Amino acid sequence: MWLIGARGSVATTTVVGCATVAAGLCPPTGLVTETEPFAAAGLPALSSLVFGGHDTADWPLPKRAEALAEQGVLPHRFVRAAHRELAAADREIRAGGPSAGDTRTDEELTAAFTADIEDFTRRTGVARTVVVNVASTEPAPAEGAARLPASSLYAAAALRAGCAYVNFTPSTGIRHPALAEAARTAGVPYTGRDGKTGQTLLRAVLAPMFRQRALDVRAWSGTNLLGGGDGAALADAAAAAAKNAGKNRVLEDSLGALPEGEVHIDDVPALGEWKTAWDHVAFEGFLGSRMVLQTIWQGCDSALAAPLVLDLARLAARAHEAGITESLPELGFYFKDPDGGSSALSEQYAALLRFAARLAEAR
Template sequence: MSAPAVRTGVWFVGARGSVATTAVAGHAAVAAGLHPAIGMITETPPFADSGLPALGSLVFGGHDTADRPLPERAAALAAGGVLPHGLPAALHDELARADKEIRPGGPLPGDTRDDEELVTAFAADLEDFGRRNGLASTVVINVASTEPVLDPVDPRLPASSLYAAAALRAGCPYVNFTPSAGLRHPALRDAVADCGLPHTGRDGKTGQTLLRSVLAPMFVQRALSVRAWSGTNLLGGGDGAALADPGAAEAKNAGKERVLADVLGAAPEGEVHIDDVPALGDWKTAWDHIAFDGFLGTRMVLQTTWQGCDSALAAPLVLDLARLVARAHERGLTGPLPGLGFYAQDGMEYLDPMASRAFAVADHQIAHVYVRRPEDLTATREALQDLPGVERLLDDEGKKANGLDHPRSGELVAVADPDAWFTYYYWLDDARAPDFAQLVEIHRKPGYDPVELFLDPQDPYVRIRAATAVARKKLGLRYRMAVVPLDPSPIRGSHGRLPMSDEEGPLILCSTPHAFTGPVRATEVKSLLLELAGLH
């Protein structure tokens, strides 16, 4: 007797929208062999033996405030050329089956339920979906319309964050395919840190943002100076209507601008305009105008025009993410999934202190370790105390004895061995090091980086890159000093810990006789210098 097939749930927020409808119809068409899996990375040979959920094992459901059934939505998309003619009729049963699993979303006008009641109701829908269908897990994916930028004084959670909170409560991994707040709302920080679930996403790159993320590195790698980058989007359908709201357009454009700022080092001049053109339906046209300087200041322009269907571009990515995140959940991975950095981070790892249960700020031979919850202190101490190079950990008593018991101190302070020092490197794979790791960047690195004193010996053109960056700086142009190695071994000395003897300690040389008569504590040096300068 064979074991029952393992089934995986895919729960769409915005389940009757164009993206979700296209994903459900596309999944059925590919699973039935009616169409090839074009655009689905998880159906390529490298993923053949990766243990992903089989396409045929996916079960669809979701939340939506709209009530038009999926078969009708699919027929409308086919009429607009998004889905192949005749496909909705051929897949009517599959679409109807998914539609039966869609539950009312909210909050709708007149809904008197508070946030807690809404989250409880949404989580109950998810749990019921998994129980009735015998699902191993359910991945929640937000593909709803973009929300306006968060209002910091609004006491209510936005809808995207209500659904995200419900996913955590129901024990479901979460993907945010939109720029909306979702799990990033400040009120959910503790819940996200404690959830023990994988999650990913902050909008999906499908059109203009995808092109920007590809073209911007080209300008950096060729040392070309981008003076301005402007763009226009013409789109209709539900996205066009939603982005006609200035607040929603602002949230969407923030992501497009963030791509350029992250890659170029600063946001160039120019804006992105989004125009709602209902006649375009689910199709859009994106135009970019890039003004840049070449050799000897020669001014040039690159223009791109992208015409496509967002739903058809997004649907295969959504199906890929559902399978990848489900597999991550099965393997016990938790927290953000940097390997799925399909948005602005370009697969890089970025420390999010506000979402971290514990993190360290390294300063040579001292590291302040901040622990969010007292119940995590013991586990944090056990994880650190036996690490090579750590001489001791200072708790409250140890910090007090060493003059480190100030309000900004970490819950623990790690002290290095005399011949060791702490790097700030928090990533495990240099291929995923953040973009600032090889820059001289004192503001974004969570700790002091003495390796900035060296040029990368693995880069044969490093001196040329450094000279070019200095020249661009002197000319008043944007520059990127990406010359720092990721190897800390050249550092042969350090400081920070207290000296083991007075002979090894620092000296104060002073021309004022009898300015002090004995040892001076490090915390007394500032007041001494001010007094000697007549400023105290």
């Protein structure tokens, strides 16, 4: 696994989680690929995963894990147990970019990132590498911008290195028009945009319910309070807009039209790695009766995301091994903005199970 944003909270939690579950120190809670329907799919074992990645930060991964433990995100005993794996992953992290003052062209950056990924694959002797973007959200690129956004540079490097690619962030990544031909001809599987971990997960369940019961949703509003790196990144209005696009897609796809209301995102540094999301749904029932549904979701974002990142990497690796060389709409279960198919969670789960069966048949 080559993680973009390899020293962030999600990446750190992913490494610790993989090590502790593989060692049998904790149950695989949240890992869908560890449930019975995936037993015959031929997915790579958690114990076989090797980690590296790109990041612009230079904070050592073991220290990052200790900081997350101090905040209550990770149990101290798991950080201690995973120290060797954290140190090994840290040795495989390379400088990302572009950083302030970086004068390299897009081609020079892409070539450098590609070389890092190819070197990792060659030196570690792994069968294949999956590139997973778990970096902070970036604003959508301006129309006609001369430069590719960083997420697309990393995606281009993944394609050039012949690696499966997963975009767990709302950033543009492989969906930039400049990468369309490379994605078509690279001969690798790729999937998704923006992991579905909390508020939108609930929306993907609730919105189809209203439509199926013929209840008219008049307005759907939401508020997110979050701290940490995500809170700081999403304080930027352009980055928040990129994030909200996926949240809105679920409602529009499920309800047939986007109802009134907006999602507001507030940076609250005191919350650290935790987030709270409120939704207020105004709907109309029989004889014009006006009713309201309100939900509250509170959780630790990295602990919600990490098992999904492991699921996606294992599924993408197996798809690559099975010779699948295109986008993977079957993995829409994990995304706010999937590559196609329904936005309803139950239908997405059914598609995922069919994909698991397809992988099993390809063994």
